Amino acid sequence: MDYEVIIVGAGPAGLFTALTLADLGIDRLLLLEQGKDLEQRRRRSPKDMLCGWGGAGAYSDGKLTLSPEVGGNLGEFLDQDSLNHLLTKADEIYVAHGAPGHVFGEASPALENLADRARLSDLELVPARIRHIGTENCRKVLGRLRASMAGRIETCTGCPVKRLLAEDGQIKGIKLADGQVITSRFVVAAPGRSGASWMKTEAKALKLKTRANPVDIGIRVELPGTVLKEITDKIYESKLIYYSKTFDDKVRTFCMNPYGEVVTEKSDGIITVNGHSYAEKKSENTNFAILVSSAFTEPFDDPIAYGLYIAKLANLLGGGAIVQRLGDLLAGRRSTKARIDRCLTRPTLPQATPGDLSYVFPYRCLLSIIEMLQALDKVAPGVYSRHTLLYGVEVKLYSNRIDLSPEMETQVRNLFTIGDGAGITRGLLQASASGILAGRAIAKRIKP
Numbered sequence: 001m002d003y004e005v006i007i008v009g010a011g012p013a014g015l016f017t018a019l020t021l022a023d024l025g026i027d028r029l030l031l032l033e034q035g036k037d038l039e040q041r042r043r044r045s046p047k048d049m050l051c052g053w054g055g056a057g058a059y060s061d062g063k064l065t066l067s068p069e070v071g072g073n074l075g076e077f078l079d080q081d082s083l084n085h086l087l088t089k090a091d092e093i094y095v096a097h098g099a100p101g102h103v104f105g106e107a108s109p110a111l112e113n114l115a116d117r118a119r120l121s122d123l124e125l126v127p128a129r130i131r132h133i134g135t136e137n138c139r140k141v142l143g144r145l146r147a148s149m150a151g152r153i154e155t156c157t158g159c160p161v162k163r164l165l166a167e168d169g170q171i172k173g174i175k176l177a178d179g180q181v182i183t184s185r186f187v188v189a190a191p192g193r194s195g196a197s198w199m200k201t202e203a204k205a206l207k208l209k210t211r212a213n214p215v216d217i218g219i220r221v222e223l224p225g226t227v228l229k230e231i232t233d234k235i236y237e238s239k240l241i242y243y244s245k246t247f248d249d250k251v252r253t254f255c256m257n258p259y260g261e262v263v264t265e266k267s268d269g270i271i272t273v274n275g276h277s278y279a280e281k282k283s284e285n286t287n288f289a290i291l292v293s294s295a296f297t298e299p300f301d302d303p304i305a306y307g308l309y310i311a312k313l314a315n316l317l318g319g320g321a322i323v324q325r326l327g328d329l330l331a332g333r334r335s336t337k338a339r340i341d342r343c344l345t346r347p348t349l350p351q352a353t354p355g356d357l358s359y360v361f362p363y364r365c366l367l368s369i370i371e372m373l374q375a376l377d378k379v380a381p382g383v384y385s386r387h388t389l390l391y392g393v394e395v396k397l398y399s400n401r402i403d404l405s406p407e408m409e410t411q412v413r414n415l416f417t418i419g420d421g422a423g424i425t426r427g428l429l430q431a432s433a434s435g436i437l438a439g440r441a442i443a444k445r446i447k448p
């Protein structure tokens with residue numbers, strides 16, 4: 001074998017596998033990443049945004065959600081104590097590499113009061129403890145991780161893996177896009193959301209059992225920071241769940257960025273919106289997503305295709321992301337440049353095309369979003385203002401979920417798959433924790 005372990009993807013999941021293996025004394029490790037090395041990545045390049053050393057995490061907002069209920073499904077593989085230990089271990093590694101000490105959202109009377117007020121508005125507040133690294137600091141933390149891995153893990157960037165090679169139900173190595181075959185005893189596939197379609201193809205070729213995750217479709221809301229100040233000052237991010245009045249669909253707030261910016265993302269040629277915030281540099285606005293979950297049964301069971309279809313429609317109509325004032329949406333008219341110029345909320349994504357989101361979203365989805373905004377307005381008056389900006393489309397395409405053992409091993413022996421690309425995590429900390437889990441399991445087999 002050329003290597004003991006090959007890791008595909010240098011996002012948080014892959015990096016934490018590599019680090020864990022190296023720390024446990026395993027050598028002959030190869031980390032393959034299709035994107036650029038950390039220093040070469042450029043924030044403004046849509047491709048670099050999601051791919052490269054550091055993964056989607058490099059330009060993320062760096063909110064480490066310490067609560068086990070949020071950020072993925074690892075709780076289905078581990079008991080509560082083991083999961084808490086694993087998340088704490090991952091968090092300690094981030095802190096050791098420079099993540100700040102402060103944790104938001106600790107239990108407090110203010111939090112209880114907020115939960116009570118939410119309940120009166122038909123909203124459920126999911127308490128979540130959060131450590132905020134901040135977009136500008138994520139690169140620094142990753143830089144320190146890179147330094148502590150140097151010399152212990154062979155790394156190749158600009159190296160897309162084309163095939164996972166297996167024989168007789170056991171992994172044998174990988175084939176690179178240039179045709180080169182590299183053999184190894186173990187392979188860990190950690191391709192993230194940007195590698196989800198590649199992972200789906202490989203899973204099919206290897207006859208791995210998979211199932212679809214629901215798709216979350218919605219908008220990014222932007223409003224003056226003062227509207228949510230009481231919440232964001234106390235708990236940084238509020239995770240609120242609502243079941244829509246008309247359709248009883250699950251609607252939730254996601255990824256709240258106090259005084260942050262709305263950004264675009266490009267994946268598979270489709271432009272969608274997202275948000276982030278810096279630790280120091282502040283805008284005057286807060287943004288967050290409202291997502292509506294859609295699951296399908298039969299004959300259609302391809303939620304990813306459904307989500308992409310809606311995102312493509314927004315791109316078709318707006319040439320990219322669309323922005324609309326809530327007042328225009330409710331009045332049944334499009335936003336125009338003049339109307340956005342008059343808006344009291346100044347957009348942090350001025351490139352978004354003023355348009356009409358009612359041409360994009362299905363009635364069911366749009367009504368659920370409007371009902372959620374009405375409910376939120378009771379907790380934070382001002383959310384349902386005419387001047388609230390709505391950006392579309394935000395879509396969370398969770399990869400197909402691959403059947404895994406509690407150690408993250410697939411049905412192909414010695415092939416592990418972890419992180420967002422395996423469809424089991426949705427955030428930095430659980431993705432990192434899944435890497436530690438796989439790393440420990442592999443190390444135990446190499447050095448029992």
Ligand SMILES: Cc1cc2nc3c(=O)[nH]c(=O)nc-3n(C[C@H](O)[C@H](O)[C@H](O)COP(=O)(O)OP(=O)(O)OC[C@H]3O[C@@H](n4cnc5c(N)ncnc54)[C@H](O)[C@@H]3O)c2cc1C
Nearest residue numbers: 009011012013034051055056063161192195419420427428
């Ligand atoms: C703008 C933005 C903000 C976010 N903010 C937060 C946040 O605040 N908190 C939070 O918890 N989460 C956040 N997230 C989500 C978080 O970044 C992801 O959950 C996390 O990065 C997943 O880690 P991963 O290692 O599984 O995948 P990724 O980070 O996506 O890494 C996968 C890597 O694999 C590489 N790859 C894919 N296929 C191949 C292949 N065939 N060959 C070689 N390499 C391949 C990719 O190029 C990529 O670099 C954010 C995401 C975005 C995009």
